[in-house]
Amino acid sequence: MKKLERQKFIKLKLAKDKKVYVSELARILQVTDRTIRSDLKYLSEKRVCVLFHGGAKLIDVQYDVEFKETSLHTMLKGLKNSYQPKEPSIKTEENNTETDVYVLGSFNIDIVTEVDNLPKIGQTQRATSTHFYPGGKGANQASAAAILCDKVHLTIKVGQDGFSEKAKSYLSSTNITSLTLLEDNLTHTGSAIVLVSSQTGNNMITIDLGANETIKTEEILQDIDLIREAKVFLTQLENNFDATRFAIEQAYSSQTLVILDPAPYREEVKQILPFIDIITPNEIEAEEISGIKITDISTAKDAAKAIYQQGVNHVIITMSEKGSILYNHLGFHYTPAYKSAVIDTSGAGDAFTGSLAAYLAKGVNLKQAINYATAFSSLKIEKKGASNMPDKGLITYRMNREYIIE
Secondary structure (H helix, E strand, O other): OOHHHHHHHHHHHHHHHOEEEHHHHHHHHOOOHHHHHHHHHHHHHOOOEEEEOOEEEEOOOOOOOOOOOOOHHHHHHHHHHHOOOOOOOOOOHHHOOOOOEEEEOOOEEEEEEEEOOOOOOOOOOOOOEEEEEEEOHHHHHHHHHHHHOOOEEEEEEEEOOHHHHHHHHHHHOOOOOEEEEEEEOOOOOEEEEEEEEOOOOOEEEEEEOHHHHHOOHHHHHOOHHHHHHOOEEEEOOOOOHHHHHHHHHHHHHOOOEEEEOOOOOOHHHHHOHHHOOEEOOEHHHHHHHHOOOOOOHHHHHHHHHHHHOOOOOEEEEEOHHHOEEEEEOOEEEEEOOEOOOOOOOOOHHHHHHHHHHHHHHOOOOHHHHHHHHHHHHHHHOOOOOOOOOOOHHHHHHHOOHHHEOO
């Protein structure tokens, strides 16, 4: 067995058993104890494990130890006292970073049906068209990021069905640099039903996550080096939460910039907020996390501040044509929206978050990155299909002041 294959086996065993022993590994892999000790030393230097006499144990960021008995306020107070957030910090080329943006996310096939107006409860409407598009928040965001920066890695999981072949075909046509494509033969590829109003461009979406929810922690462990060496780690909530949480803690412990798009919302997200550098909820998700009803810019500011107080360093609430609100240790910053000829708003949030990650990976400061991402997403909604991202050459033109919604 080659060295890389041997170390992959050790990482998988660490993920499963939490501890490994030199003598046992040497017996299983049919190599010497010295070889295993060398492998474990290498993995410990990569911060995968901690050595002890005769073996090693998996590194685990203990952010939820005694979580039920410890108030969130007490936890955050200790964190805030020891760390004062600044402008998002990006690893430099001196770190020999192999990936600009690592995206852990979903792939879905979007079944998009266009209607004149979104139906009311109990109402039957005739559709004007139905199309199948590649989608999923992870794939969309990686596609957006790959238009703007050179080294983007995407990790997804699909079923072994006809839709998975469409996933492979689509992803091979994008600018995404590298891909971890996992397959599950026991379930189907994720799918989404999207209703789009031809009158307003507004949409309603339901998701069957399928294989996205079956991704496992040990599968994430295979990518541990990529996650830890990336400049930016970007994820959402369309995958198995335990695997997502594991990936977040590994990125966070390596000082990789962690961005979370908290969609679709789930209550467990509050457990990991202190380990998120940047969060990008829309108004509905921000209401869920903060408990504050958003009706205008003022209440959006209240919600952003409430989310920040739960441990996130930088909160960006996106509000469609109303622009976005940033809140961090420096206070509030408002970014207006850009005028668009709206065709389809699905994927607008993915365009924003994916392009934001790319600009930050390129070293652009946060406020400027938000402005660029706002322009990018305004171009996205002029195109049909959630994955249909705009040309980066149009961004500077769009950022002309005449396009700003006052």
